[in-house]
Amino acid sequence: MTIQPIDYDAVWKEVVQHLFRDTLAFLFPDVEALVDWSVKPTFLNVELPKLNPLVPRGMRRPDVVAQVRLRDQQSALVVLHTEIQVSPDPQFAERMFVYFYHLRERHRLPVMSLAILADTNPSWRPTSYEYRFGQTYARFEYQVVKLLDLEAKAYQEEANPIALFVQAHLASLKLRGDLRLMAEEKKRLFRKMLEQGYNSPHIRYLYQVVDQFMSLPYDLEREVEAVIEEMKRRRRRKWIGPQERLAVERGLRQGLEEGLQQAILNTLQVRFGELPEETRPLLERVPDVETLNRLHLFSVQVESLERFLSELRNTVSEG
Helix, strand or coil: CCCCCCCHHHHHHHHHHHCHHHHHHHHCHHHHCCECCCCCCEECCCCHHHHCCCCCCCCCCCCEEEEEEECCCCEEEEEEEEECCCCCCCCHHHHHHHHHHHHHHHHCCCEEEEEEECCCCCCCCCCEEEEEECCEEEEEECEEEEHHHHHHHHHHCCCCHHHHHHHHHHHHHHHCCCHHHHHHHHHHHHHHHHHCCCCHHHHHHHHHHHHHHCCCCHHHHHHHHHHHHHHHHHHHHCCCCHHHHHHHHHHHHHHHHHHHHHHHHHHHHHHHCCCCCCHHHHHHCCCCHHHHHHHHHHHHHCCCHHHHHHHHHHHHHHC
């Protein structure tokens, strides 16, 4: 079986928005501490050409732009961009400056620019952009985290779900050439989900994300699924009777369906902006979890919203 290429950028965009506070707490704790979390962040669907038509193609949008209320009561923008390039991008620092400048110009708010370097090159660490022409000089600095530097912290962390997400990301990059080792790592991550202090919504959500990052051939996927089912069976047997177990399983399945529906909506909103009113009702008519799983993966990879909606309509009509 050929393993499908992973759209890391799309997955990161969806996860960062869905788990925004957890992302800041794990990767940028100094920024997380500045935010007043009693006020819900507002995510802006930003496309730079709409702000300024002279922005070069390829600089379409940062991953996440969130308007937050700070503890000192002022509003600010948090601009968070994830860079996953096999080879260093010489224009990355300039792009960070372009994002900052046009958002600052448009919204007239304080802007914090953050970058997640999720590549495998340990020596590539762009942290600033400089412009010099004659006697004109400008320097722009932004805050950077390198995921390779956080690998040990990710394995030690237990409470923050982003720690597990970072583990899955790094394992996916490192183990693509050894599917047997990836299968063993996938079992370990799923075991950690069940054994550590993640709540049920986080478990359901992380299960889907890890599954996207660490896709395997059919025989290895079945092996991983068998281990997961055995772990879940043992956990249930410790505290629940037969009749209660059936009710819990029905509830978990319903919760998983609702979680997948919301995950698909989040992914589509992050990638394509405002959605048609028919989107949620159509998703609620999808007949089973397996089909929702397929649609969730499709939502990360599809090239347009129109193509996704066409597939969704066909799926519902066939069901």
